[in-house]
Amino acid sequence: YLEVEVCRHGLVFRQRFENGGIPATPVGIFDSTEEKVGEINETTQLVLDKRDIATALEVNGKKVKIAPYPKQDTGTTFKFRPNREWFSKDMDWQLPAKNVPWDAERLDTRFRQISHLYSGVHIEFKDKRQSPPFEHEYFSKNGLVDYINYLNDGLGTLHKPILFKEKVQIDAESGKSKETVEIEIAIQYAGEETQIYSFVNAIPTPLGGTHVAAFKAGLTKAVKQFATSKKLIKGEDDIRGDDALLGLTAIIKVTMTGTPQFLSQTKESLTSPEVHGPVFSTVYNDMIDYLEKNMPVGRLIVNQAVAAARGREAAATARKLVIRKSAMDAGEFVLGKLADVQRRGGNPSVPLDHTALYLVEGDSAGGSCKQGRDSRYHAILPLRGKIPNVEKMNINEILKNREIAAIVAAVGTGVGADCDVTQIRYGRISVLVDADVDGSHIATLLATLFWRTMRPIIEAGRFFIARPPLYMVRNTKTKETRYAYSDDERKDIEKQFGANNFSVQRYKGLGEMNPEQLRETVFVVPGSAQSRARKRSGKENGKASVKADGAAARTNGHSDSAAAASPAVVAASQAERLLTVDDFAQRDVRMVIDDVHRTRTLIEQLMGADVGPRKEWLMKVDWTAEE
Numbered sequence: 355y356l357e358v359e360v361c362r363h364g365l366v367f368r369q370r371f372e373n374g375g376i377p378a379t380p381v382g383i384f385d386s387t388e389e390k391v392g393e394i395n396e397t398t399q400l401v402l403d404k405r406d407i408a409t410a411l412e413v414n415g416k417k418v419k420i421a422p423y424p425k426q427d428t429g430t431t432f433k434f435r436p437n438r439e440w441f442s443k444d445m446d447w448q449l450p451a452k453n454v455p456w457d458a459e460r461l462d463t464r465f466r467q468i469s470h471l472y473s474g475v476h477i478e479f480k481d482k483r484q485s486p487p488f489e490h491e492y493f494s495k496n497g498l499v500d501y502i503n504y505l506n507d508g509l510g511t512l513h514k515p516i517l518f519k520e521k522v523q524i525d526a527e528s529g530k531s532k533e534t535v536e537i538e539i540a541i542q543y544a545g546e547e548t549q550i551y552s553f554v555n556a557i558p559t560p561l562g563g564t565h566v567a568a569f570k571a572g573l574t575k576a577v578k579q580f581a582t583s584k585k586l587i588k589g590e591d592d593i594r595g596d597d598a599l600l601g602l603t604a605i606i607k608v609t610m611t612g613t614p615q616f617l618s619q620t621k622e623s624l625t626s627p628e629v630h631g632p633v634f635s636t637v638y639n640d641m642i643d644y645l646e647k648n649m650p651v652g653r654l655i656v657n658q659a660v661a662a663a664r665g666r667e668a669a670a671t672a673r674k675l676v677i678r679k680s681a682m683d684a685g686e687f688v689l690g691k692l693a694d695v696q697r698r699g700g701n702p703s704v705p706l707d708h709t710a711l712y713l714v715e716g717d718s719a720g721g722s723c724k725q726g727r728d729s730r731y732h733a734i735l736p737l738r739g740k741i742p743n744v745e746k747m748n749i750n751e752i753l754k755n756r757e758i759a760a761i762v763a764a765v766g767t768g769v770g771a772d773c774d775v776t777q778i779r780y781g782r783i784s785v786l787v788d789a790d791v792d793g794s795h796i797a798t799l800l801a802t803l804f805w806r807t808m809r810p811i812i813e814a815g816r817f818f819i820a821r822p823p824l825y826m827v828r829n830t831k832t833k834e835t836r837y838a839y840s841d842d843e844r845k846d847i848e849k850q851f852g853a854n855n856f857s858v859q860r861y862k863g864l865g866e867m868n869p870e871q872l873r874e875t876v877f878v879v880p881g882s883a884q885s886r887a888r889k890r891s892g893k894e895n896g897k898a899s900v901k902a903d904g905a906a907a908r909t910n911g912h913s914d915s916a917a918a919a920s921p922a923v924v925a926a927s928q929a930e931r932l933l934t935v936d937d938f939a940q941r942d943v944r945m946v947i948d949d950v951h952r953t954r955t956l957i958e959q960l961m962g963a964d965v966g967p968r969k970e971w972l973m974k975v976d977w978t979a980e981e
Contacts, residue, residue, distance in 0.1 A: 359431040363400060364407040364422030383411065385420045392418070456481075458488065463949045465492045470504075471556055471607055473497035498540035498605045501551075505603050505951050509545040512601075512658065513651040516541050518640040522632040526612060535632045536609040539569065541602060543655060548599045549950060552606040554614045554624050563617070563624030565608050565633050572637030574598040580645040581656040593659045596771065600662040608633065692764050693724045693734040695780070704730050707781040711764060712820065712876075713737055715787040715796050715864065722865065723786065726872030728879050733780060735764050740792075741799050744806050745961035752807060761803070769807040775814050783811060784942060786820040786876065788863040801945060802961050805953070818942040822867065823875050826859040827851065837875050 356371040365383055372378040381394035392398055392411045401410040401417060411418045436454060438447060447455050458481050465477045469492035481488040494500040502515040518539040523532045552559045552566050559566070577598040581587045608629060617623035645652035696703040711733045714723050723734045737757050744752045749770050752758055762769055766779035785800050787793035797819055804817050811817050823837035827847045834851075838844035848856055861867055867875075947953050959967045 357433040359433070361423075361427045361429050361431075363402060364424075364427075365400075365420070366423075367394065386423045387421050391420050453483075456483075458483075460948050462490070463952070465490075466504075467501075467551075467553070467558065468492070468556065470494045470497055470501035470605075471553060473500075498538060498607060501605050502540045502542050502603060505549060505551075505605075506542055506544040508955075511542055511544040512654045513543065513648075516641075516644055518636055520632070520636040520640070522636075524628050524632065533610065533612040533628075535611075535629060537633055537636045538607040538609075539604065539633075539637065541573075541604045543601045543658060544603055545601055547954065548596075548601065549603045549954075550599075550606065551604070552608075552624075554608045554626075554629075555610060557614070557621050559616075559622060559624050561617070561623035564626060564630045565606055565624050568630040568633035569604065569606055569637050570595055570599060572634040573602075573641055576638050576641035576645065577655060577659055580642060580652055581659070584649075584652070584656075586653060586656045587660055593656075593663055597659045597662040601658060606633075691736055691760065693727070693729070695733045696730050702730075702780075705781075706778075709733065709780045710782045710784050710818075711735060711780040712784050712786045713761065713800060715793055722867060722869055723872060723877075726867075726869035727877045728873075731879060732877050733764070735760065737761075737796070740796055741803060743799060743961055744803050745957060746963045749807065752803075758803065762807075765808065765811070767808055767811060773808050773810050775810040775816070778811065778816065782816045782818055784818040784820040786822065786864065789822065789824055789861070790863070793863075798961075802957060804945075805957060812945050812947060815944055815946075817945045819945065820876060820942050822861065822864060822872075824861060826861070826871065828857050828859075829855055830857055831855050 358369055358371075360367045365385055367381055367383060368379075369381045370378045382390045383392040383394065383398075385391050392413060397414050399412040400408045401412055403409050407422050408420060409422065411420055441447065445455070447453075461479065465479055469475055469477050473494050473496060475493070477492040479488075479490050479492065499515045499517060518537065518541075520537045522535045522537070524535055526533045550562065550566060550569075552562055552569075554563075554565065574593070574595045578593050581593060587593065608624075610626070610629070612626075612628070614621075614624060615626045617625050645655070695709050702709045709731055712723060712727075712735070714734055714736045716736060716738070721736075723736075727734060737760075739757070741757050741761075742752075742755055744758070753762065753769070764779065765783060767773050767775055767777050783804070785797045787796045801817070801819070804812055821839060823839050824841075825838040825844045826835060827838060827844060828835050829851045836847050838847055844858065848858070859866075864872075958964075959971055962968070
């Protein structure tokens with residue numbers, strides 16, 4: 355339902371809508387007694403005094419006195435509850451009549467964005483599901499400048515935030531009127547990563563689009579022209595777009611009176627061509643003007659871009675040497691370890707999106723997995739021991755590690771700036787480890803590896819953590835076997851089987867599962883009768899079944915690789931959505947980036963070289979909560 359309350363004239367006007375927007379009640383009028391005193395229709399009129407407060411209602415010519423609120427409060431309140439039937443059946447929503455599974459972390463990110471996009475707006479967020487309730491107020495006085503300071507907190511900054519503002523009149527598509535495009539952009543160079551957050555009419559566009567492409571082109575041209583005119587670069591130096599953007603944090607806010615055009619219904623990428631010109635000219639002109647008036651800052655920005663260009667060329671040369679050597683070293687190594695999917699002419703014998711590469715902990719577990727898989731769909735790459743923590747290493751050091759080189763060779767996308775997700779050799783990458791502390795550590799190290807070196811794979815929604823079962827529960831009378839993924843699920847199954855009618859096997863590691871058990875729980879064949887039967891069983895058996903994660907990969911901010919909504923990233927993102935819940939083991943958890951800033955901060959905090967923030971987090975973390 356949706357309930358709307360409007361406070362005006364010392365009264366409350368309330369209406370309720372149910373089932374897709376159908377009014378369940380007429381607009382009711384309530385006074386300070388909280389009693390309904392009338393309804394809005396053609397026979398009802400308000401009698402107002404000099405203070406614009408209602409003192410009576412006139413209905414069919416008869417006046418009825420009312421008790422208005424003593425203070426003339428104004429404002430609109432919305433109360434609503436989503437209807438369960440409009441959401442995915444695989445979504446974890448156990449009590450739709452009582453409990454809505456709101457994602458507090460995602461709401462926190464969104465409220466923070468809105469408070470910065472619209473300075474002066476107060477947002478109060480209360481989550482009463484927690485004990486004690488979580489409460490936070492979001493407010494920004496300086497808008498995008500405050501947002502930049504929040505994103506770059508703790509990073510070494512080159513200068514104070516730079517703010518561009520412009521309002522442009524453009525011809526409407528009809529040609530008979532004018533439309534307005536308001537542009538507000540804040541930028542600051544800090545750290546070593548490129549972060550671009552873009553919004554159109556407050557809608558996040560994580561895949562960028564025309565406004566982001568125009569911003570990057572305008573900024574690059576301004577920096578290059580300034581560097582050339584001031585003779586700050588030598589003839590052999592060539593500043594490219596990636597060089598001018600290295601270390602840049604930017605927030606792009608575009609407000610249009612016309613209707614924005616997006617790439618798809620998810621509104622992740624703007625395609626409106628009329629935005630490109632105004633954004634480009636605003637960024638180019640304002641950036642040139644700023645650099646001319648702030649020469650010291652201009653030199654710092656140019657020096658960083660030149661250093662990035664030289665580093666890019668040196669790194670490319672070194673990377674080619676390392677990759678060539680790694681490929682030679684890893685070639686036979688990978689061939690000896692990788693159990694690949696069946697291929698014809700280099701391509702999988704089934705659709706790419708139906709294939710998965712499993713990175714498996716240990717050679718012994720890898721042996722069972724190779725026997726339990728279906729070679730048309732599942733590839734197995736056993737890993738020996740733990741890979742190093744790459745958050746503390748540069749790309750050349752990373753590629754020298756033999757296990758990492760094998761992963762890179764098997765995945766096929768390349769790494770770093772060369773990572774091209776359209777070249778991926780599998781529809782998804784899944785980490786399959788033991789359900790213990792060591793397994794969790796290995797999964798964390800692998801997630802950090804993909805975040806640092808192959809992030810477009812995560813952004814395309816193709817990186818997963820597989821979840822093998824913890825228990826096998828067998829009914830000793832009927833011989834029925836079920837799998838449990840938690841203690842609660844195990845207890846539910848035991849209760850259904852009845853006392854003394856079951857036996858339980860606890861899986862301490864993948865090595866304890868035989869090929870048949872792995873085939874039943876992890877290596878589901880896409881679209882198979884087995885998969886459909888398991889899903890039907892899930893509807894019958896509740897928690898004992900395997901449920902889908904079903905979350906789409908989204909980013910509220912994006913790295914430079916995704917910022918311009920390149921065809922490669924968009925194509926990969928669209929391809930990812932073709933997967934259905936039947937395609938793979940439904941317990942797999944997709945790694946989702948809801949907030950790039952928060953993800954980057956957490957990884958640096960937990961995996962970085964600085965011990966202080968990690969120790970502080972360990973001392974304060976609530977181990978009973980989701981964190």
